[in-house]
Every structure is written in C-alpha cells, then in structure tokens.
Amino acid sequence: MAKDDFLNALGTMLGPKGLTRDADALAPWLTDWRGRYHGAALAMAMPSTTEEVAATVRLCAEHRVPIVPQGGNTSMVGGAVPDATGSALILSLRRTNRVRRLDPDAGAAVVEAGVILSDLHDAARARGVRFPLSLGAKGSATIGGLCSTNAGGTQVLRFGTMRSLVLGLEAILPDGSVLDSLAPLKKDNRGPDLKQLLIGAEGTLGVITAATLQLVPEPEETATAWIGMDSPQSALALLRRLERAGFAVESFESVPADSLRLVLRHIPGTRPPLDSAPPWNALVEVTGARGLRDQVEAALADALDQGLASDGVLAGNQAQAAAFWRIRDSISEAERASGPAVQHDISVPVSAMPDFMLSAAAEVERAFPGTSASAFGHLGDGNVHFHVRAPAGADPGRWLGEQGKAVSAFVYDHVVAVGGSISAEHGIGQMKLDTFARLTDPARLNALRALKAAFDPLGIMNPGKLVPSLASDATAP
Amino acid sequence: MAKDDFLNALGTMLGPKGLTRDADALAPWLTDWRGRYHGAALAMAMPSTTEEVAATVRLCAEHRVPIVPQGGNTSMVGGAVPDATGSALILSLRRTNRVRRLDPDAGAAVVEAGVILSDLHDAARARGVRFPLSLGAKGSATIGGLCSTNAGGTQVLRFGTMRSLVLGLEAILPDGSVLDSLAPLKKDNRGPDLKQLLIGAEGTLGVITAATLQLVPEPEETATAWIGMDSPQSALALLRRLERAGFAVESFESVPADSLRLVLRHIPGTRPPLDSAPPWNALVEVTGARGLRDQVEAALADALDQGLASDGVLAGNQAQAAAFWRIRDSISEAERASGPAVQHDISVPVSAMPDFMLSAAAEVERAFPGTSASAFGHLGDGNVHFHVRAPAGADPGRWLGEQGKAVSAFVYDHVVAVGGSISAEHGIGQMKLDTFARLTDPARLNALRALKAAFDPLGIMNPGKLVPSLASDATAP
Structure with a gap:
C-alpha cells in the first residue's frame, strides 16, 4: 500500500523516536486544549533537525500527504488539529528545541521552533536580558507556533507582536526547500520581506523551523x-x-x-x-x-x-x-463561572477603540435584550476581548445554540464597519474560516488564495485552516 | 490599431491632464536622475485618484500593456525607468498627492502615493508632529516610491525603515482590484501581512496608491x-x-x-x-x-x-x-571629486559590521593592489556604503571598465559570506538584477518568482525589475 510505503520510508528516515502511530501517544495531539476540535491522523512525525523537517516535507509532497504542523497545540481557533479523515501527518516540531545561539550584546537569539516560550524566558534571564513577549500559554506554546500565529500578549504596546520581534527566520517551503533568512539584517532591500509571509500564515505556506529573535535589556x-x-x-x-x-x-x-x-x-x-x-x-x-x-x-x-x-x-x-x-x-475564568458568554477577539484602530467599546456594547444589548456586553484588555493596542453574556436565567447551552451565531455576526459586522479585524490575536484556524470568508473583501481573499496556490500548489500544508476555499459557506457568523 | 484603441480609451478615461505622449513632457521621465538608464514609453498616464489608477491598471491588463509605476524617479538602481522597446506605459502617481488625513493625537496620517516627502514633513510640522524618515532626495521622492522601495535614511536606527512606519496601505493589484488595508490596526491576525508584500516590491506586484504612516511627537x-x-x-x-x-x-x-x-x-x-x-x-x-x-x-x-x-x-x-x-x-560627492570609485550599498548583521568594515577593506586592497577601500554610514543599522577607489593615476573610465565588475563581485561575495545583503537601501531595480540572481539561494529566488507569477500572471507590472528571469545571466558581479 502507498500509505505503508510512505510510513516505512518516514520511519527509516526519522528513527523510532521520530515517528509514532501509537494511539495513546497520538491522543493528546488530536484535540485542541479547550476540547472543541477533534481530528485523526495517519501518524505523528517528530523530527529533531531542520534537515529532518525538510526531508519529511519532501516525502509528504511526493506522496501527497497533508501536513499539520504542531508546536504546543495551544491554538484558540483549532489551528493545529487535523481534520477527521485521518489522512494527515501531524508534524510536531517539539523535538527541534535548541537555543542555537544567544548573544546578549547583539540583543539576539537563534531559537529552534520547538523551544517552549518560558524556556526561552529562562535562558534569556540567565544571561541578563529578556525576550519581551509573554502570554498565558507560555509553559506550552513554542516559538514556531508563536511565529506562525504572530502571537501578541501583554507587551505588544511597547515591543509589538512576533512580527516585530522576529529578526530572521528559517522555514521549510512546501516543496521541501529551506528558506534561510536567519541573518538579522536591519536593512535588506532584496524585494519584499519573505519572512513576513510565513509569520501569521498558520503553517499554510510552510513550516517554520527556527527564528532569530530580538532580546532587550532587563529594566532596572x-x-x-x-x-x-x-x-x-x-x-x-x-x-x-x-x-x-x-x-x-x-x-x-x-x-x-x-x-x-x-x-x-x-x-x-x-x-x-x-x-x-x-x-x-x-x-x-x-x-x-x-x-x-x-x-x-x-x-x-x-x-x-x-x-x-x-x-x-x-x-x-x-x-x-x-x-x-x-x-x-x-x-475570562470569572466570566465562565458566572454563566455562558460569546467571546470575540477583535481589534479596531486604537483611536477608535474607546468609542467602539461603549457603542458596540450598547448596541449589542439593545439588539439582544437581557444580554450584557463588555470589552476588556489591550486598549493601547486597539485590541479587546469583547464578551456578550447571556441574559440572567437563560439556559446556557440553549442560549448559545440559539443566539450565539447571531450575536457574533452582529459584533463582527460592527468591527468590520469601523475598519477592524475579526481576529486580533488568535488567528483564523478552522474556527473563524467562515466568518473570514464572509467579511473579507474579495481583493484580499484573492490575494491570500493566490499566495496559497503559488507556495503550496499541492495543497498539503495545514489544509482547511486560514485560507477559505472558493466554495466556503458564507452563512456562519 | 490595438495600441491606438488602448491610448484612446485611456485618454477618454483620464482626460487631457491625465495622459501625455508629448516627447518633451515625457523626456525627463525616460532617464534616471544619474543618467545611467534610458528608456522609451508609449505614453505617460497621470491619474489623480485611486479609482483612476485602478481603471488604468485594468485597461493595461486587458491590452497586455506593461506598466512602469513612477513617483519622483529618484531610484538609485534604474527601478523607475522603462525598457528601450517603448511598449510600456509610465504610470506616474505624482497627481495623487493629497494628505487625506493627519491626526496628531492618533500619530497617523493617510497620505497618497504622489505626496513628496518634504511636503509631508511640512504638513506634519505644521501640526506639531513629525514623520521620522528623511533622505537626500526628500524634495523629489514620493510616498509611493518610498513604500515600494522600503526606503531607509538616517533615522532607521530608532524608527526603522518604511516597513515599520507603514501602518496601513492601499494598493492596486495587477488585475485592477483595490487592496484596501489603510486601517491602522496594531494587531490583525487574518493571515500573513499582505501589505508587507507590496512594501519593497518595487512596483512588480502592484501599485501603491496611499499609505497610513506613523507620526511621532517633535522632540523637546x-x-x-x-x-x-x-x-x-x-x-x-x-x-x-x-x-x-x-x-x-x-x-x-x-x-x-x-x-x-x-x-x-x-x-x-x-x-x-x-x-x-x-x-x-x-x-x-x-x-x-x-x-x-x-x-x-x-x-x-x-x-x-x-x-x-x-x-x-x-x-x-x-x-x-x-x-x-x-x-x-x-x-559621496567628495569621493567623486577625488577620482573614480566603485560603490556598494550593503548590509551585514550589526554585530558583524565593525569587523567587516576593516577586514573587507583590507582584503579588497590586497586583491586589487593600489585601490583604497573604505566604508562609511549607518553603522548602527549594519548598513554602510562601501567604496573602492581606483589606484592613484589610473584612467577613470578604463579602470572602471576593466576592474569595476571584478571589484564588485569580490565585495558582494564577502557580504554574502557573512549572511549580508547586496542591497541594503537602494533595492535591485535593473542595476543589481544579475548580481541578485547570482548570489541568491534558489529557495528564495523560487519564492520570489512564485509570488510574481501568482500576483502578476500577465507579467505587466514593472517588468525587468527586481525579479530575475529564469534565463538571467549569472555572469555579472
């Protein structure tokens, strides 16, 4: 069988530590951490070097096997969970976990994709510097995933998202070639900045294997x-x-x-x-x-x-x-304890945010009587978590089922009307795919699809995430 | 004739102020400011609104007419000069020159492509803020060109290149559709940052018509x-x-x-x-x-x-x-006055720059006896102008002709060996196309070509610039 040929070749290439089909070993990686998405997989590859990742991608391309890249599996939008067909290979980057270099004087570290964020924090602190990005999942989230989802966190106001902290990048393109752009050049005008394509692409255009990251001095x-x-x-x-x-x-x-x-x-x-x-x-x-x-x-x-x-x-x-x-x-925990709520991770231009916080909440409450809406979070980034809580006494499951989609559609329409984004931090993944398709102007969607077709003509890179298919259902919120 | 049909349709669309075929009017725009590149053109279109630019691009796509976008025509690498065939339309953005909005409190201005840099400086100063990017050509260079070439200048150390100052972008894609990404969102995770594709693309992937730019307070x-x-x-x-x-x-x-x-x-x-x-x-x-x-x-x-x-x-x-x-x-002027020199606009990682400045100069002088090499400029950006002056008494034209290419090839090889860039500020244009092809790893070249084919399948956007053809000559320095 072709599938067996593929798995045998992969097993030979990666060795016993580098590939598993064991159901127990696979189980934690087939579901997202909030338990909303469940999938199946052919196997899980765990290469430990850039060369092994490249060879894995090449073999997948040859056999047309879909790849779901995975770091700490902390996606909020089901971005790292394979679909239910079981045809995909999970490509775990967790064993590519060396800090290749950490140079406090130059303010830069070359870090492999599988390094866990809090481990990088520790390594930097030990050398008297810090990596200025942190978030709740820091004990599980990996550098590769943080780059692929352009993670934010609580220090974006001063240091920006991953996009501004990535000084260099190494990635495997869908044909298995290595894009080496690790050298931290502050000025480089050889065309558009290709590494920006991989950042925030959620693994749909290639697999990030390492990044050169900016370090900053510890404050006094x-x-x-x-x-x-x-x-x-x-x-x-x-x-x-x-x-x-x-x-x-x-x-x-x-x-x-x-x-x-x-x-x-x-x-x-x-x-x-x-x-x-x-x-x-x-x-x-x-x-x-x-x-x-x-x-x-x-x-x-x-x-x-x-x-x-x-x-x-x-x-x-x-x-x-x-x-x-x-x-x-x-x-968020307190809101969950108090009852059901529909949550939205949205952004608008910073200067428009104060008015939006008040007016959107008032309008939601008027349109859906009994609800209470509130916005909290990164005001200075123009990014808030906009939560709409169910009317007091409503049956949680029933209210969410009956009203959840309509509430979200209402909120997202307001966001788009002021030039905002339906996903400020969490990405699109599979969760927001339909909303993204519904509320994105055609020029932008076409450009994204053109990009996908150009880089991944076989469609093997994290299929079903981020890039709405042409046939995508436009009825969801 | 098809060409006449095209020009008639264009003339009707843009009106008498929007199109010229007059040889005297065209002449200054067919040559770069240093007089190194000369071309010919069918005509020069001068649309004054985004809608007119879009309609012009659509008409060109329909008639397969190559487009050479042009701002202040201050390229250092022949990036805005058409080829000699005379088949291209120069698309001047100089009449799209409104500052649409300038908001000192929000620290942002929405500026059309044709606005001249020093005019934006004045407009910002009048409102008590500043646009923190400046360079020698500020009296001619336009915002569209500065974005398309990811311009730098003398304040990159603190504020970055255009890439970091562009908060939003409006561009016409090669099919004539409008990519509206002007809203200045600090956080937006709807996939990769598409505006980064247009920045530094030298007009090969689309035409920038406006940008939302960051403003900063005037220092005390x-x-x-x-x-x-x-x-x-x-x-x-x-x-x-x-x-x-x-x-x-x-x-x-x-x-x-x-x-x-x-x-x-x-x-x-x-x-x-x-x-x-x-x-x-x-x-x-x-x-x-x-x-x-x-x-x-x-x-x-x-x-x-x-x-x-x-x-x-x-x-x-x-x-x-x-x-x-x-x-x-x-x-630069003093060096020109003192005799012929070969000039290079290069970058390496900042921490490697001090050693590079000394060792590369010493090696060039050893390899080409009698020359004197020196590097000056933006040390803190890892970007210097590396000049190699002819031996005393050498005949200028003859030395440049005999040794220029070999000297440049030697310098560029050293730059690439330490992970640097053969173009830090000036771009590739037509001048560095062959060197770029010779010294770029295949994964990166393939990615750039894939991008070009995806966005501009007809190949009408600034052809012959930035993107090396597959047949490109790999013998130049």
Missing part, C-alpha cells in the same frame, strides 16, 4: 499601577500622556467595573485594588531606570489633578503587582 | 555630537552604551579618517570638527526631553574616561549641527 525598575477613571476615553488620554512624557509603557490593560466585579465574586483570594469603585480601570506597567517609581507616582498625581484619573495605586511590591495581574488574567 | 531637545575613536568596534560599543543608558539615539553614522580628509579637501567651506585627527569618527544624534544636552555631555565625558572615545564635541547650535551633517552628506 518596573512600576505597576491600578488606576480608576470615568471612561475608556480617559484611559486612552492617560496612555497618550504617559507616552508623550517619555515613559516606556509596556502594558496598558483596561478593565470595566463589571468585569472587576465578576472577578471579585468568582475568583478566591482577589481583593479590590481601590477603595472607590470607578466605572473603568487601567492596569498599567511601566519600565525604566532607577527612580522610575517616583516619576510614575508624580505622573499619577498629575493625572488625578487634571481629572484623567479618579483614583489610583502603585503596587508597593512584587506581590501586589502580581495581585493586580491576577485580576486581569482571571477575567 | 536634540543633541548632535561629533566623536572621535580608534576603531569601528569602539564606535559600536559606544552606541550600545548610549542605548542601554536609555538615550533615544536617532542617528549613528560612522566616518573613517580618509573619508573626512576627502571632504575637507574637496568640499568648500567644510572644517574639521575636532582638533585631533582620530582614525574613526561618529556623528551621533540623540533626541529627548529638556536637559538632554547636559545628559549627553556627561555620557560623552564617561566615554572619554573609559577609552571608548578619544575626542568629541557637542554641537553648540543648529548651525554647527548642520555643519556636522554637511560633512557626512558630502562624502
């Missing part, structure tokens, strides 16, 4: 503050003021009063950061040289004087800063 | 210093120290003693900035809040104490700062 001092204010407009004005004053603002997260209330109710051990209960809050983190905390304190006093803030407290120590962050990081 | 204070040191290694160490101390270093240009000597000899009115004559110099510009000059003065004193610098002076006023910049900006 960090100031973390919880600030109360009357509106998201005031929050954005405060952010602009801090930036203009020259502060290196790394995080600026907005938290509405109702989200804070849910956290305090459902998450054990949390306490209100302020004595007052302002309508809006901002969790702000600033880094700088020694003496920073005094400067931030003075800036906050100014903001209070001028009415941009109504209340505020600077964390007195790391434990208090961690307590502030725990509130922010527990909002 | 600027400090400009001329610093002497013993080596490029010391220069880079000094730069790293300034950056670590938190200074916003916008420019860090290195000037070797021999380049300075040529300027002082050939450029009237220039004076040595220092009393000493150190082997290397750095022109450094730092911006910041009031009090910056005192801080920079203290940092320079430290650098002198610790041997990173041997001498240094902080400009006392704008005139003195301008005099320092005049030296830097006159190096």
Whole structure:
C-alpha cells in the first residue's frame, strides 16, 4: 500500500523516536486544549533537525500527504488539529528545541521552533536580558507556533507582536526547500520581506523551523499601577500622556467595573485594588531606570489633578503587582463561572477603540435584550476581548445554540464597519474560516488564495485552516 | 490599431491632464536622475485618484500593456525607468498627492502615493508632529516610491525603515482590484501581512496608491555630537552604551579618517570638527526631553574616561549641527571629486559590521593592489556604503571598465559570506538584477518568482525589475 510505503520510508528516515502511530501517544495531539476540535491522523512525525523537517516535507509532497504542523497545540481557533479523515501527518516540531545561539550584546537569539516560550524566558534571564513577549500559554506554546500565529500578549504596546520581534527566520517551503533568512539584517532591500509571509500564515505556506529573535535589556525598575477613571476615553488620554512624557509603557490593560466585579465574586483570594469603585480601570506597567517609581507616582498625581484619573495605586511590591495581574488574567475564568458568554477577539484602530467599546456594547444589548456586553484588555493596542453574556436565567447551552451565531455576526459586522479585524490575536484556524470568508473583501481573499496556490500548489500544508476555499459557506457568523 | 484603441480609451478615461505622449513632457521621465538608464514609453498616464489608477491598471491588463509605476524617479538602481522597446506605459502617481488625513493625537496620517516627502514633513510640522524618515532626495521622492522601495535614511536606527512606519496601505493589484488595508490596526491576525508584500516590491506586484504612516511627537531637545575613536568596534560599543543608558539615539553614522580628509579637501567651506585627527569618527544624534544636552555631555565625558572615545564635541547650535551633517552628506560627492570609485550599498548583521568594515577593506586592497577601500554610514543599522577607489593615476573610465565588475563581485561575495545583503537601501531595480540572481539561494529566488507569477500572471507590472528571469545571466558581479 502507498500509505505503508510512505510510513516505512518516514520511519527509516526519522528513527523510532521520530515517528509514532501509537494511539495513546497520538491522543493528546488530536484535540485542541479547550476540547472543541477533534481530528485523526495517519501518524505523528517528530523530527529533531531542520534537515529532518525538510526531508519529511519532501516525502509528504511526493506522496501527497497533508501536513499539520504542531508546536504546543495551544491554538484558540483549532489551528493545529487535523481534520477527521485521518489522512494527515501531524508534524510536531517539539523535538527541534535548541537555543542555537544567544548573544546578549547583539540583543539576539537563534531559537529552534520547538523551544517552549518560558524556556526561552529562562535562558534569556540567565544571561541578563529578556525576550519581551509573554502570554498565558507560555509553559506550552513554542516559538514556531508563536511565529506562525504572530502571537501578541501583554507587551505588544511597547515591543509589538512576533512580527516585530522576529529578526530572521528559517522555514521549510512546501516543496521541501529551506528558506534561510536567519541573518538579522536591519536593512535588506532584496524585494519584499519573505519572512513576513510565513509569520501569521498558520503553517499554510510552510513550516517554520527556527527564528532569530530580538532580546532587550532587563529594566532596572518596573512600576505597576491600578488606576480608576470615568471612561475608556480617559484611559486612552492617560496612555497618550504617559507616552508623550517619555515613559516606556509596556502594558496598558483596561478593565470595566463589571468585569472587576465578576472577578471579585468568582475568583478566591482577589481583593479590590481601590477603595472607590470607578466605572473603568487601567492596569498599567511601566519600565525604566532607577527612580522610575517616583516619576510614575508624580505622573499619577498629575493625572488625578487634571481629572484623567479618579483614583489610583502603585503596587508597593512584587506581590501586589502580581495581585493586580491576577485580576486581569482571571477575567475570562470569572466570566465562565458566572454563566455562558460569546467571546470575540477583535481589534479596531486604537483611536477608535474607546468609542467602539461603549457603542458596540450598547448596541449589542439593545439588539439582544437581557444580554450584557463588555470589552476588556489591550486598549493601547486597539485590541479587546469583547464578551456578550447571556441574559440572567437563560439556559446556557440553549442560549448559545440559539443566539450565539447571531450575536457574533452582529459584533463582527460592527468591527468590520469601523475598519477592524475579526481576529486580533488568535488567528483564523478552522474556527473563524467562515466568518473570514464572509467579511473579507474579495481583493484580499484573492490575494491570500493566490499566495496559497503559488507556495503550496499541492495543497498539503495545514489544509482547511486560514485560507477559505472558493466554495466556503458564507452563512456562519 | 490595438495600441491606438488602448491610448484612446485611456485618454477618454483620464482626460487631457491625465495622459501625455508629448516627447518633451515625457523626456525627463525616460532617464534616471544619474543618467545611467534610458528608456522609451508609449505614453505617460497621470491619474489623480485611486479609482483612476485602478481603471488604468485594468485597461493595461486587458491590452497586455506593461506598466512602469513612477513617483519622483529618484531610484538609485534604474527601478523607475522603462525598457528601450517603448511598449510600456509610465504610470506616474505624482497627481495623487493629497494628505487625506493627519491626526496628531492618533500619530497617523493617510497620505497618497504622489505626496513628496518634504511636503509631508511640512504638513506634519505644521501640526506639531513629525514623520521620522528623511533622505537626500526628500524634495523629489514620493510616498509611493518610498513604500515600494522600503526606503531607509538616517533615522532607521530608532524608527526603522518604511516597513515599520507603514501602518496601513492601499494598493492596486495587477488585475485592477483595490487592496484596501489603510486601517491602522496594531494587531490583525487574518493571515500573513499582505501589505508587507507590496512594501519593497518595487512596483512588480502592484501599485501603491496611499499609505497610513506613523507620526511621532517633535522632540523637546536634540543633541548632535561629533566623536572621535580608534576603531569601528569602539564606535559600536559606544552606541550600545548610549542605548542601554536609555538615550533615544536617532542617528549613528560612522566616518573613517580618509573619508573626512576627502571632504575637507574637496568640499568648500567644510572644517574639521575636532582638533585631533582620530582614525574613526561618529556623528551621533540623540533626541529627548529638556536637559538632554547636559545628559549627553556627561555620557560623552564617561566615554572619554573609559577609552571608548578619544575626542568629541557637542554641537553648540543648529548651525554647527548642520555643519556636522554637511560633512557626512558630502562624502559621496567628495569621493567623486577625488577620482573614480566603485560603490556598494550593503548590509551585514550589526554585530558583524565593525569587523567587516576593516577586514573587507583590507582584503579588497590586497586583491586589487593600489585601490583604497573604505566604508562609511549607518553603522548602527549594519548598513554602510562601501567604496573602492581606483589606484592613484589610473584612467577613470578604463579602470572602471576593466576592474569595476571584478571589484564588485569580490565585495558582494564577502557580504554574502557573512549572511549580508547586496542591497541594503537602494533595492535591485535593473542595476543589481544579475548580481541578485547570482548570489541568491534558489529557495528564495523560487519564492520570489512564485509570488510574481501568482500576483502578476500577465507579467505587466514593472517588468525587468527586481525579479530575475529564469534565463538571467549569472555572469555579472
């Protein structure tokens, strides 16, 4: 059988550690971590070098075997789960996990795809520098997956997404050739930047095997503050003021009063950061040289004087800063505990975000009586998590089934109307494929399809993800 | 005749101001500004709106008429000059020249392709902000051309090239469809960043019609210093120290003693900035809040104490700062005045640059006895202008003819050996096409060709530029 020929050749090439068909070994990698998507696979390849990855891709191309690249399998949109046919090979990059080089002076590290984010954090810290991107899944998410999904996190405001932190890239193209663009060139005008094609392509145009990543110095001092204010407009004005004053603002997260209330109710051990209960809050983190905390304190006093803030407290120590962050990081969990909600990861231009947060929430609540909508998160990036909670007393499963799609369609239509994106952080994967097809202008969809056809004419790279098929159903939200 | 049909249709569409076949009107646009490339054209279209550009491209696609997009025609590599056949239409973007919106609070401007760089500088300054990219051709270069060639300049160190300053883009794809990606989204994970494909593509994948560009606040204070040191290694160490101390270093240009000597000899009115004559110099510009000059003065004193610098002076006023910049900006002119030289615009990883500057110069001088080689420019970007001057007394034309190609091939081979780029700033155009083909790995060339075939299957977009044909001659330097 052709399939056996393929698997035998692959097994010979990769050795016993490099290939498995064992059902127990495969099981954790056939489902996403939230348990929403389930698939099947021919086998799982676990090459440990770039050459082995290239040879695997070549063999797949030869045998027309679909490839599902996988890192930590932490996708929020089913981007790393194979389809149910069982015809695909899972290509796990987890064994390509060396930090090839880490140069604190040059501010760069060459890191293989399978390196786990928190391991890179540790390796950098041990050399007195840091990799300035972090997110909840840091203990599982890998560099290859973070690049392929253009991950963001809580420091995008200052350092950008992966797209700006990737100085160089090594990838296997769908024909098995190696695109070596690892040299960190700040200026290189040999045509368009090809590595940008692979970043955010969710494994549909090739397999990332290594990246040269930017490292930055550890800050001398960090100031973390919880600030109360009357509106998201005031929050954005405060952010602009801090930036203009020259502060290196790394995080600026907005938290509405109702989200804070849910956290305090459902998450054990949390306490209100302020004595007052302002309508809006901002969790702000600033880094700088020694003496920073005094400067931030003075800036906050100014903001209070001028009415941009109504209340505020600077964390007195790391434990208090961690307590502030725990509130922010527990909002989704608290909302889940309080009842069903439809969640959206969306972005609009930063300057349009404060108005959007208020008007979109009001309009959703008007269109779907009894719901309550709220937006929280990365205000400074123009990216919030927009959640719509079911009416009190509604049956969770039934409400989601009956109203979920309509609510999402309503929200996404509003996002697109102000030039926003239906996926700010999480990507398209399989979850948002139909919405993407419905709400994307034809020129953009055609360009993406042309790109896919040009790089992957056989259609073997992570099929069914990101790129809507021409026949794609346009009825979903 | 088909050609007449095309021109009649185009003329009707664009009106008398929008199309010319007049030889005198066409002449300046058929030759590059250095007079190295000459071409011919069917006519020059001058649409004034995005819709007119789109209609022009559609008509060209229908009639298979090649398009040469043109802004200020300031290419250094013949990128905007049509070929000699006269079959192409020059598509001038110079009449699409509105600043559609300029929002100082949001730090963004939506600018049409034909806006001249210095006009954008003025418009921003009038609103209390600045567009932080500048270069010698600012009085002619247009936003569309700057995007299409991913222009750099003297502030890349802090703000990056156009690639990082473009927040949004509007472009006409080769089928005439409009890719509208103008909304400035800081986070958008709907697949790879398509606008990055157009940036640096030199008009081979589409025509840029407008861009949303980042604006930054005007600095309160600027400090400009001329610093002497013993080596490029010391220069880079000094730069790293300034950056670590938190200074916003916008420019860090290195000037070797021999380049300075040529300027002082050939450029009237220039004076040595220092009393000493150190082997290397750095022109450094730092911006910041009031009090910056005192801080920079203290940092320079430290650098002198610790041997990173041997001498240094902080400009006392704008005139003195301008005099320092005049030296830097006159190096090419001074070299031309002193005799023939082969020039190279190259980049290597920043950390490799100091060694490269010394070793590559020494090796060229050894391989081509009598020549003198020197590198100057954007040290902090890993990008220098590497010039090889003819032996004293050599006949200029003859030496260039006999040795020019061999010298360039030698230099480019060294650049590629350390992972560098044969074009840091100027692009490929028609000038570097053969070198690009010779020195680029097949995976990268194939990817570029696949991209070209996918987006421009008819091959009408700026043919003969950037993308080496499969039959391209691999003998040139």
